[in-house]
Amino acid sequence: MCHEREPEPYDPAVNPSPLIFLNSYGIDVVVALYDTPYTSGDRSTLQTREAWMTTFETHLPAALAAVEGDDSDGDGQSNLEEIELGTIPGDALSHFTAPADPTGDINPDYDVTGYDARFAFRRVATTYCGRAPSYDEVQAFADADAQAQQTLLHAKLDECTDTNYWKSYALRRLADNRIRPIQAVGKYSTIGVALGDYYADYRLFSYVMTGDRDARDLLLADYFIDHEDNVVDNPYENPAPGNAASERQHVPGPDRDADGVALNDDHARAGMITTRWFMVANTMFSELPRTSAAQAMRAYLGEDIGMSEGLRPSLGEPIDPDGKGVTEEACARCHSTLDPLAYAFTYYEGIDFGGTSGEFNADRPPWPDFETNVVMEIYGQPITDAATRGVRSWAEVAANSDAFKRNLVEMMLGQALRRELGPEEAVVVKNLMSTVEDDAYNVNALLHRIVDTDVFGRP
């Protein structure tokens, strides 16, 4: 809202109570906040927004707990159940009822009463190999006993995750919206404006997500991947043989990329969110790159601040060092979270036609006493060394957060089911999240768990 127009000052005469915007759950929470029965004709206790907000923040935790067991919208599910399932506790039309068990004669083609191994086998092959299993494979699978079927299914998954389809196609499609390439200004720009090489980002993404590697390297990798899938400090040192476009690139030295731009040292590297392309595509010309922080949160922590997700306000923020007006109340609701997240990204150049795009620069913030005036924070943990280490300390907190685990699980489960995850998958997501750390953030291990779930293998 703050990006479109000036926020309007609060006027009690026009808007006597924010209660008119609340649904039945919100009203129950407010009633619990004040411990006073609310009726539509009695809004006198909530005369000013300021008074309401003060009470709200102080007593909210207890109020939420007090109404957990209630069913505010009368849809048969308690508020707590609805919150855990992801449905709206104040909307009777938003609720989840598990589908009833099927009845009737036995279905000879599919086991619709539970996990159907043959169905799952076909789905594994189509999802991860990009093609259905062959007729012979299907026959061999059908002839195997249950234990052998489990072995065959997981062997098929191993085979699939080593194919070009998975590594060079399917995973890249998962990365598209995280990398957001733009051909016109990419490495093979047709207009002569090559600002970055998003293919290096694609290679890193696929590398981290395969080969039993630690997925936290999406945020922590201090390396690149070359065309032969080797870990390198400079992805531009080994142009692919026969790739004329690559061979044309001049490689000035081991610490510079194909265009002569200095590569960031390891201390300033944080996987996918400090690559040159990431800064070019997100920071652009911004002194305070809020968009970079927002994209990092959206892509790798699954929290879209623009959708009011992941809001964890920091006290005293925002201070608005670049004077964009974000201290206005309507803006501050999000920017009190976003700005502390964005400060670490301000040490990286955005688009710079002088040849420094994406470079780490400890002197980049143009505001006096920047580090001492602002709160640099992620998930309540302060970042004190952004000026020397860049986003890396930010990423270390993020990569070990529950949000990272959830995003990883939701990304891979959503890819497997190819649909928006809903209440039916809520428990599955929770269970899978609990295994991520034990599996050392190994995506292949996560996939093996996913294909064993009921939501994957039950028709």
Next chain:
Amino acid sequence: MTSTSSSIWVRRLAVCVASLPLALLLACPPSPPGPEPEPTPTPTPEPSAPVDSGEPEPEPSDAGNEPEPEPTDAGNDDDGGVVVTPDGGVDGGSGGCVPPVFDGPFSDAPEPALDEVPAETMMTSARGHLVWKRARQLRNELTDALELPDDELCKELGTKNCYSVHLVALGGNDPIYDAMYEPVAQPSVVTPNAIDRFVLGACETRLQADLAIDPDAPIVDAGPDAGAPPERVFKHLPLDANLAGCEPGIDVHITDMYRRFLRRDPTSAEVAKVRELLTDVAGNPVTGADFALTTCFAVGSSVENIFY
């Protein structure tokens, strides 16, 4: 340009036939009877266009042809695609109908009892969360089933790759050239047309390739690097004649189509339905080529082959 030798109503009938097993899963209601279709003449198939003619076009990245070289995949050069054909069968290319030696599911063995379970009383999925087989997956399976290179499957105007032309409608996305970072969430109104076009084009390409193969040509030693001589896919039927007396080659062909596309054997009911394509709307027998094309299209574009 591809000839459309099957009329719309024939296609719909065939698709309906081929989607029977999925109907058992989803319990789709039967379509209401429509008006009697106008009979249409069977056009003569046109020769296929040269596969590489025309201007080269930049393939969208979804086609995997961006300049970025892709990592090698040792031991999996073909992504594991395997085509299995039915045992036995005959090469019907000679124009005759020699009864094949066939030991398939349509011998005298009785149908399994479960095949008799009526769809109306059968347990169906309470969830129905089927997944749409997207552009690349569909393309992969067409290349497997029809033994064609992916860039030769189907060409619009003889030059433009159908996969690229209909990429979005087929559920793909091109992040590089179109800056389209997410595919469409659901099939659009043009998706069925795009699927029909893609599958029919691929079947037509296969048919023309088969017609160009002379099964009676003498075997020539072309050297150690020449590879195996090309073999027909629609090899159980005489393509240039009607199919009178071609038993059980017709059933073998139908089974072959099911195995190639759906990776299973057809039921007896499905075979009976597909056999209705042996005659055109006027009740006249169709040629082997037309039957091959319509069965290929019917099974390849069936709901069961589009969702998984």
